[in-house]
Amino acid sequence: MGTVILGSGIAGISAGYHLNLEKEPVIIYEKNNDWGGLCGNFTINGFRFDKFVHFSFAPDEYTVNLFKQSSEMLEHIPFPSNYYKGIWLRHPAQNNLAPLSIEEKVNIIDGFINKKMKPIDEIENYEEWLRVQYGDYFAENFPFKYTRKYWGVEARELETKWVGQRMYTPDIKQVLRGAFETQDECFYYSKVMKYPKTGGFRSILNKCRKGLNIEFNKEAVKIDTSSRKVFFKDGSETKYERLISTLPLPEIIKMLDNVPSNIKTAAANLMYTSGYMVSLGFNKPDIAKYLWFYIYDEDILSSRVYSPSLKSSDNVPQGCSSLQAEIFFSNKAKIPPADEVIKNTIEKLINMGVCEEKDIIIKDIRFEKYANIIFDHNIYENRQIILDYLNSIGIESIGRFGKWEYFWTHQAFADGKNTAEKEGKYAAANN
Numbered sequence: 518m519g520t521v522i523l524g525s526g527i528a529g530i531s532a533g534y535h536l537n538l539e540k541e542p543v544i545i546y547e548k549n550n551d552w553g554g555l556c557g558n559f560t561i562n563g564f565r566f567d568k569f570v571h572f573s574f575a576p577d578e579y580t581v582n583l584f585k586q587s588s589e590m591l592e593h594i595p596f597p598s599n600y601y602k603g604i605w606l607r608h609p610a611q612n613n614l615a616p617l618s619i620e621e622k623v624n625i626i627d628g629f630i631n632k633k634m635k636p637i638d639e640i641e642n643y644e645e646w647l648r649v650q651y652g653d654y655f656a657e658n659f660p661f662k663y664t665r666k667y668w669g670v671e672a673r674e675l676e677t678k679w680v681g682q683r684m685y686t687p688d689i690k691q692v693l694r695g696a697f698e699t700q701d702e703c704f705y706y707s708k709v710m711k712y713p714k715t716g717g718f719r720s721i722l723n724k725c726r727k728g729l730n731i732e733f734n735k736e737a738v739k740i741d742t743s744s745r746k747v748f749f750k751d752g753s754e755t756k757y758e759r760l761i762s763t764l765p766l767p768e769i770i771k772m773l774d775n776v777p778s779n780i781k782t783a784a785a786n787l788m789y790t791s792g793y794m795v796s797l798g799f800n801k802p803d804i805a806k807y808l809w810f811y812i813y814d815e816d817i818l819s820s821r822v823y824s825p826s827l828k829s830s831d832n833v834p835q836g837c838s839s840l841q842a843e844i845f846f847s848n849k850a851k852i853p854p855a856d857e858v859i860k861n862t863i864e865k866l867i868n869m870g871v872c873e874e875k876d877i878i879i880k881d882i883r884f885e886k887y888a889n890i891i892f893d894h895n896i897y898e899n900r901q902i903i904l905d906y907l908n909s910i911g912i913e914s915i916g917r918f919g920k921w922e923y924f925w926t927h928q929a930f931a932d933g934k935n936t937a938e939k940e941g942k943y944a945a946a947n948n
C-alpha cells in the first residue's frame with residue numbers, strides 16, 4: 518500500500534515520476550488503454566494526431582531540460598493566421614487589418630479610436646473588457662464571435678481574470694500601420710513553440726513515464742475515504758495510503774458517498790467545454806499553409822485548425838500532410854452529432870480553399886468530454902468549496918481539471934511535481 522494516483526495525464530505522470538525519485542511506492546490507474554491524457558495521441562495508417570493542438574512553451578529550466586532529455590525538440594516561431602469572411606489575416610487580426618475592405622477598416626479604426634474608457638479593475642465581464650480594449654466594431658465581429666465558438670458562451674457570461682497575457686492589445690499606431698502594410702513582427706504571447714521531433718507531443722514525457730507503474734483500463738468509479746479504497750469499473754479495488762487525483766472535479770464528486778448538498782450543487786454548476794477533433798490526412802505534402810489558424814465565421818463550426826504535419830514531419834507518412842480541426846461546445850449546449858460536425862468541417866475547409874475532397878485519404882472524428890474549463894462568474898467560489906471539501910477528506914486533487922484551472926502542460930506538470938514534493942506528504946493519510 519502506498520500512493521495511488523488516478524489518471525496518467527501530464528499531472529499524474531509528473532506526480533508519479535517525482536514520487537519515484539523519492540522512492541515512494543506509487544501506482545497510477547488510468548481509465549484508457551494508453552497514457553498521456555490530453556497530451557496523448559492516436560495513429561491512423563501512419564498519420565499521428567495529438568489530441569488538440571499542443572506545443573510546449575515551458576518557461577523554467579528544470580521542465581525544459583526534462584522535456585529535452587525525453588525527446589529532441591523542434592522550435593516553431595508562431596505565425597498563425599485568421600480566417601474572416603473569406604479573407605486571411607495574419608495574427609493577431611487587430612494588428613493586421615491590411616487585407617480587409619476599406620469599409621471594414623474604417624469601422625474597426627473608428628471603433629478603436631472611440632472606444633469606451635474604463636479602469637481595468639472596474640470592468641464587469643469579458644464583453645466589457647473586449648469593448649474597452651478593441652472598440653465595439655472589432656469586439657463584436659472578432660472576439661465576440663470567437664468566444665461563442667471556442668468557449669460556447671456569450672462574452673458577458675465570462676469574468677476576466679483568466680485573460681492575462683493571452684490577448685494582445687495594440688496601440689493606435691500599430692492598428693494603423695497594420696491597416697496599411699503586412700506586419701512581420703511576432704505578437705504571439707509565446708515567441709517559440711516547442712514540439713518533439715518524433716513520437717507526438719506526449720514524447721516530452723518519455724523520461725518521466727519510463728519505469729512508472731501504470732495500470733490501464735482501470736476506470737475509477739467509487740472512492741471510499743473511510744476505508745481508503747478506490748473501486749474500479751471492472752469490479753476490482755485498491756487500498757491507498759495517499760490518494761492523488763487528476764480527475765475532473767464534477768466526476769470525482771459523483772464517486773463519493775455522503776457529499777453535502779452544497780458541494781454537489783457547486784460541482785454541478787462548474788462549466789466547461791467539450792471538444793470534437795476532426796482529423797484529416799492528405800495524399801499531398803503541401804496542403805497545410807499555416808501551423809494553425811483561427812476561424813471567426815459562425816457558419817463554420819471549427820474555431821481553430823492546426824497542422825500535425827507542420828508540427829513535425831514525423832506525424833505523417835512521407836509525401837503526405839495533415840490537419841486537425843477543433844470544435845467546441847459548452848456543457849450547457851446541445852452537442853450536434855459527430856456526422857453533422859465532420860460534414861460541416863470538411864465542406865467548409867473545401868469552400869475556404871484549404872483542401873480538396875480528392876486529396877483526403879484519412880477522415881476521423883473523436884470527442885473529449887473535458888477540454889477547457891469555463892471562467893463563468895461563479896467559478897472561483899464553486900471550485901474553492903469543492904477543493905476545500907476534497908482536502909478535508911484526504912484527497913489531493915491536481916492538474917487542469919483537478920484544480921479546475923486554465924493550466925498549460927508545464928503548469929499541470931509543476932502541479933504534479935509540487936504535490937509529490939509537498940512536506941508531510943503522508944499527512945493526508947493520517948487525517
Ligand SMILES: Cc1cc2nc3c(=O)[nH]c(=O)nc-3n(C[C@H](O)[C@H](O)[C@H](O)COP(=O)(O)OP(=O)(O)OC[C@H]3O[C@@H](n4cnc5c(N)ncnc54)[C@H](O)[C@@H]3O)c2cc1C
Pocket residue numbers: 523524525526527528529546547548549552553554555556569570571572573574735736737738763764765768792843887888889915916917918919924925926927929
Ligand atoms: C484544445 C486544447 C489545446 C491545448 N493546447 C495546449 C498547448 O498548446 N500547450 C500546452 O502547454 N497546453 C495545452 N493545453 C492544455 C493541456 O492539454 C493540459 O494542461 C494538460 O494536458 C492537462 O493535464 P492533466 O494531467 O491535468 O489532465 P488530463 O490530461 O485530462 O489527464 C487526466 C487523466 O485522467 C484519466 N481519467 C479520467 N477519468 C478517470 C477515471 N475515472 N479513472 C481513471 N482515470 C481517469 C484520463 O483518461 C486522463 O488520462 C491544451 C488543452 C486543450 C483542451
